[in-house]
Amino acid sequence: MNTSHYPSQHIFQTPETHTLSVIVDNEPGVLARVVGLFSGRGYNIESLTVSETEHEAHLSRITIVTTGTPMVIEQIKNQLARLVPVHRVVDLTVTGRVLARELALIKVKGKGEARVEALRLADAFRARVVDANTESFVFELTGKSDKIDEFVGLMGPLGLVEYSRTGVAAISRGPDAM
Amino acid sequence: MSRQMTGAEMVIAALQDQGVEVLFGYPGGSVLPIYDAIFKQEKIRHVLVRHEQGAVHAAEGYARSTGKVGAVLVTSGPGATNAVTGLTDALMDSIPLVCITGQVPTHLIGQDAFQECDTVGITRPCTKHNWLVKRIEDLPRILHEAFLVAKSGRPGPVVIDIPKDVQFATGTYVGPKNIQHKTYRPKIKGDMDAIRKAVEMIGKAHRPIFYTGGGVINSGPAASQLLRELVKATGYPITSTLMGLGAYPAKDDQFLGMLGMHGTLEANMAMHESDLIICVGARFDDRITGRLDAFAPHAKKIHIDIDPSSINKIIKVDCAIVGDVAHVLEDMLRVWKQTQPEIDKKALKAWWGKIEAWKARKCLAYKGSDEIIKPQYAIQRLYEMTKKHDTYITTEVGQHQMWAAQFFKFDEPNRWMTSGGLGTMGYGIPAAVGVQMAHPKSLVIDIAGEASVLMTMQEMSTAVQYRLPIKIFILNNHYMGMVRQWQELLHGGRYSESYSEALPDFVKLAEAFGGVGIRCDKPSELDAAIQQMIDCPKPVIFDCIVDPAENCFPMIPSGKAHNEMLFGDAVEDIGSVIDEKGKMLV
Incomplete structure (x- = not known):
């Protein structure tokens, strides 16, 4: 991706999707710094999740899924690492051992055959029913993002009302920390 | 050493402990306690500007001419927003500044109080880092951290936003000793393998050029001295960005003048035809590179920069060294002396021959006049x-x-x-x-x-x-x-x-x-x-x-490459030079 007005170097790169784990001090404004960096420099955010993971050290883990050419991805990582409250930036995609999951809550309304079909599909996708009454369900589904996309797609004609998803949380496989 | 004092007194104590002698500022409602603390002391001289933008630029001038951190004090709201241009300027040019802004009392934050603005929100993208100090306990640490962040690594401006009640509150002041930021650790020493590789590349080059920038100045006088030694040791030509002027003496024969949009023909042509660019503390800015797809097409590039995000941002380089210029140059010189690379003298002579021919074009020539001042x-x-x-x-x-x-x-x-x-x-x-x-x-x-x-x-x-x-x-x-x-x-x-x-x-x-x-x-x-x-x-x-019609040449017009320069004495129809694509550029 060429972010300058000027013609880019003769390096043709195809965009890639990368999952980044960023450990930051959980201090006021830190998320604004990260998000502002992406908007200010014209980078993509496909998914962003954040939560404090080490309470005593006041550290939060931000998981960002972003798309860009390898040169842009390298820039994103360097720009993130440059922020003062950022401890570490790890590109889980580069390690090749990324485990990424998302949770979704899906509300489906219906009666009769559609309702039975929705329940059957939920079973096949290993979605849990977390709220139910005579005319609707709320399913809880955890998995890769495309699995959730697929389930939501199937629910469409069966009475999908609305759904909420957390965005991707990710970690590396194996015994080592990032 | 720890003492009980008010937040306002802590600000002055910290500035003194950090060696600040001059403070540029403008008073207002939210910084009156700090101004009162200034009144009661004599170590720090306050310079009353006429507009807060002036305070920040003055601090920049002070910082750049001394190598010290510039200090600024302004009030909340318009005081802070007026400072934004100066802060952005300092961020772009990597100038170390500590700007203290007053803020409305903590209980009024978010109430749209008189002269309230979201200072940390507004200055977040135009500072290296900023802080809103909500508790007196945090104030001494943040004050000292601010100086550390401003001056270390790639220098830049920082903002400390201090609500008025925190300025009045009493707490324990601690001095700057043992202050360390818990995460911020810029890399100062360059990687030795990369440095050895760079020295080898420099030794083998046939058409090399040093391209140096503001990073050399920011690194301190030692960096300029080491740069001179390295350039003399190699005998290679050197050019500089606008920001780097003075790091290498302009009157020296190896200096080709500034490069870039209004740089000299010899500097730009040498960049274009070189086989090795040694970039020292510069960042391949668009005023330098011109058209990227035609930038230095035959050159390998070495890039020394303290900021990893400068590397491979615009131009892909072959050898990157992250570190402080003075430290890296010192190591490079040592390796150079140890390994004594054998320079191809014949190739270098031919290279200088080409450069002399470009110099002979006298690209800065202009038509003189007896009647009007050019x-x-x-x-x-x-x-x-x-x-x-x-x-x-x-x-x-x-x-x-x-x-x-x-x-x-x-x-x-x-x-x-x-x-x-x-x-x-x-x-x-x-x-x-x-x-x-x-x-x-x-x-x-x-x-x-x-x-x-x-x-x-x-x-x-x-x-x-x-x-x-x-x-x-x-x-x-x-x-x-x-x-x-x-x-x-x-x-x-x-x-x-x-x-x-x-x-x-x-x-x-x-x-x-x-x-x-x-x-x-x-x-x-x-x-x-x-x-x-x-x-x-x-x-x-x-x-x-002066002559109202004079234009600035030579010039690489937008959308053109280094070898497509315009000259003051050769331009006939200036309006026909830039094509449609070039007109889109800045």
């Missing part, structure tokens, strides 16, 4: 008449800035203060105020244009108040010259709003401020007038009436 001539005379003095130069932004960069020769670092990255018109006068505060006995000149200078003219009043004999040397052509030049290049010479129909009488303006005004419009009288300016013990506005 702006280039004015700068040349200014240089000749001030070179024996202890001189510091600041500039505004535009044609005069480029002429100053082309015709004024800098032989030492920290002598040249200009707004490079942001290109802030109005930078020069307040920066000169800051430089003169740091160097009271030196000759400080703001090379200015009549349009830029009016943006911060009010700081003339500051200069008069503090008896700072700054010299404002205006190349007055009645136009926003660079705007007009681009309108000639791109828009058929339709001078939309680039002519100043009404200008003040600068001589009377100087006198109204309590300074001295000098006007000159004849080449024959220029030397005497400049001498009069130099000899004057007061602030001077020098209204130098």
Whole structure:
């Protein structure tokens, strides 16, 4: 991706999707710094999740899924690492051992055959029913993002009302920390 | 050492402990407790500016001419928003500043209180880091951390926003000893493997060139010295960005002048035809590279930079060394001396032969005149008449800035203060105020244009108040010259709003401020007038009436490569040079 007005170097790169784990001090404004960096420099955010993971050290883990050419991805990582409250930036995609999951809550309304079909599909996708009454369900589904996309797609004609998803949380496989 | 004191007193104690001698600022409701603390002490001198933008530029001038951290104090709301231009300027040019802003009391934050604004929100993208201090317990640590962050690594401005109740609160002050930021650890030493590889590449090059920038200046005087040693040891040519002028002596034979959009032919051609570019503390800015797909097509690139995000940002490099310039150059020189690389002398001689041929083109030539002062001539005379003095130069932004960069020769670092990255018109006068505060006995000149200078003219009043004999040397052509030049290049010479129909009488303006005004419009009288300016013990506005039609050359027009330059003595139809694609660029 060429972010300058000027013609880019003769390096043709195809965009890639990368999952980044960023450990930051959980201090006021830190998320604004990260998000502002992406908007200010014209980078993509496909998914962003954040939560404090080490309470005593006041550290939060931000998981960002972003798309860009390898040169842009390298820039994103360097720009993130440059922020003062950022401890570490790890590109889980580069390690090749990324485990990424998302949770979704899906509300489906219906009666009769559609309702039975929705329940059957939920079973096949290993979605849990977390709220139910005579005319609707709320399913809880955890998995890769495309699995959730697929389930939501199937629910469409069966009475999908609305759904909420957390965005991707990710970690590396194996015994080592990032 | 820990003492009980108020937040306001802590601010002053911390500034003193950090070695701040001069504070540039402007009072207001939310910083009155700090101003009261200033009143009760004598170590820190406060300079009252006339506008907060001026305070930040003055601190920049102070910082760049001394290598110290500049300090600024402004009030909440408009005080903070007025400082934003200066902060952005300092961020773009990597100038270490600590800016303290007052804030409404914590219980009023978010209530749209009088003179409230979201200072940390507004300044987040234009500072290296910022803090809102909500508890007195955090204040001493943050004050010291702020100085650490501002000056270490790639320097930059930081903001500390202090609510008024925190300034009144009492707490325990701790000194700067053992203050460490819990995460921030910039890399200072370069990777030795990369340094060895770089030295090998340098030794093997046939058509090498050093391309150096503001990072050399920021790294301190030792970096400039080491750069000179390395360049002398290799015998290679060297060019510099606008920001790096003075790191290597301009009068040395190996120096090819500035490169880039208004750089010299020899510097740009040498970049274009080189087989190795050794980039030291520069960042391949768009004013330097021109058209990226035609930038230095045959060259391998070595890039030394303290900021990892500068590397491979615009240009993919072959050998990256992350570290402080002085540290890296020291290691490089040591490896160079140990390994004694055998330079291909024949190739180097041929390379210098090519460079001499480009030099012979005399790209900075202009048509002289006996009747009207050519702006280039004015700068040349200014240089000749001030070179024996202890001189510091600041500039505004535009044609005069480029002429100053082309015709004024800098032989030492920290002598040249200009707004490079942001290109802030109005930078020069307040920066000169800051430089003169740091160097009271030196000759400080703001090379200015009549349009830029009016943006911060009010700081003339500051200069008069503090008896700072700054010299404002205006190349007055009645136009926003660079705007007009681009309108000639791109828009058929339709001078939309680039002519100043009404200008003040600068001589009377100087006198109204309590300074001295000098006007000159004849080449024959220029030397005497400049001498009069130099000899004057007061602030001077020098209204130098120059050729209104002169343009700044040579030039790499937008969308063109280094080997497609325009020359002042060869341009016939300036409007036909840039194609449709080039017109889209800035």
